[in-house]
Amino acid sequence: MTGRIIKSMSGEYTVQTPEETIVCKPLGVFRHKKIVPKVGDIVTIENQTIVSIEPRKNELVRPPVSNMDKVLIVTSLVEPILNLNLLDRMISQVEYLDIDIVLIFSKEDLVQKEDYLEIKSYYQSLGYPVYFTPQEAEEIKKEIKSSICVVAGQSGVGKSTLINLFDHFSLKTDAISKALGRGKHTTRHVELLSVEDGWIADTPGFGVLDLDMDIVSLSHTFKEFFTRKCRFHGCTHINEPGCQVKADVEQGKIRKSRYENYLSFVQEIKNKKPKY
Template identity: 45%
Template sequence: MPEGKIMKALSGFYYVKDEEKVIQCRGRGVFRKQKLTPLVGDYVEYQAENDQEGYILDLKSRKNELVRPPIANIDQAVLVFSAIEPDFSTSLLDRFLVLVESHDIDPVICISKMDLLNDAQTEKINRFAEDYRKIGYPVILSSAKWEDGMDQLKPWLEDQVTVFAGQSGVGKSSILNALNPALELKTDAISNSLGRGKHTTRHVELIGIGSGFVADTPGFSALEFTELEVDQLPLCFPEMVKASEDCKFRGCLHLNEPKCAVKEYVENGEIMEYRYQHYQQFHDEIKSRKPRY
């Protein structure tokens, strides 16, 4: 049975790439019965009626999936933040990082508009960048125009399936357009009343950039931890995972437990205090979440 990868989903059709050819497929009715929806990024078995059309017969197992954009088997997320206008927020970045980590996706942090900062502001952002690099996250610093950031960013996209996410109004669509001008993504002006960027897309598609693929729709619009449980949260902070090997109790939540190595690391500055504070906030948020039935 031939196999391929769904590159685009539009109006009930799935465009399956098998080496050099793309077959327009419909999903089988059995997927509806099983409450399965084929997603862009899925590896599938299909049956071709002819050179152009066919049916998807089977979905291969996924390593991960997102609801927005509806896409599967993502390798990494490029998290786009601005240094200013809107101001850089470690709290918002940590929220994105937790969501990305919880989906088993590797993050790459991009901070733009560095050219709009004064010396003190630049120093502050550079300090934050170092903090995140110490944890092990790649951090790219760019000007507002992004052309210089492209040379730094492109190598990260090779051989990866990448989704872009991040602050509203920071130019995610502009970056995608700079990567592939043929995209011509609509970048509606920032709505002044809300201070938010408006994004308009109708379907999801994987676009080839070099040897990798990029989703043409920014991801993670909802930032609530609806799927995450409190015992999974510490696993989304890599520096805590490392430190927790020295905690007295297995399954330590690093809050009130005795002989907690994470709290010691925070006290001696090996774990950033603001990261630990965000961890506590997220923990409280998940714990107070209303149960869903």
């Protein structure tokens, strides 16, 4: 029988088959080969045992989720303070994995929306669907239809709150700790929840991962850079002459924060390189 892992907790995996939901353990051989089943995996089960895992179309290490169609990146406009550097970092990480992105700016009810419309339209101009919550929660529900989605974002931005809006799962949310400017971790396990014939997973952390890519790959994850015609093929938009990206930043056609965040990621990747 085949099914999808929809939940993992303490080494046990809940598998959803067309007929039923069964809690399974993996064959010992997986552990010996250091293969850990992930939520999202399509698996074959026999007698409540996972005997094989189908190749994954994509996967995250932390949180351990596979076969995603979309990552919903949640950024709060306030509490915790709007962090476009973290947003651009997550976008680059997900672009690098070649997974579709939906952007959500939360806590719109606590700010003057007009102050943030420019940011919204800039990211829309890159081709990303962008929503403000709680106002546009119904639109997001449509994004989940028939797909497997993961909600990512800094602690306290409102990921669990958002998922609760959809189907009243009563995931634990936490009153934000004002002193720290962030919520506490309350999401302990990974689980796909059923919404609109699709699936959505809350995640505990995500967001402060290393950028595990080279500089050319990084530059390709910035959609508005990729389409610019620089003088040199393979331009990394740092010091090269005839760089159209730099020219367009100066003319305000590329958002300055995007370019500055790019440069900070370049620096981070350079600092990580082993020195001989």
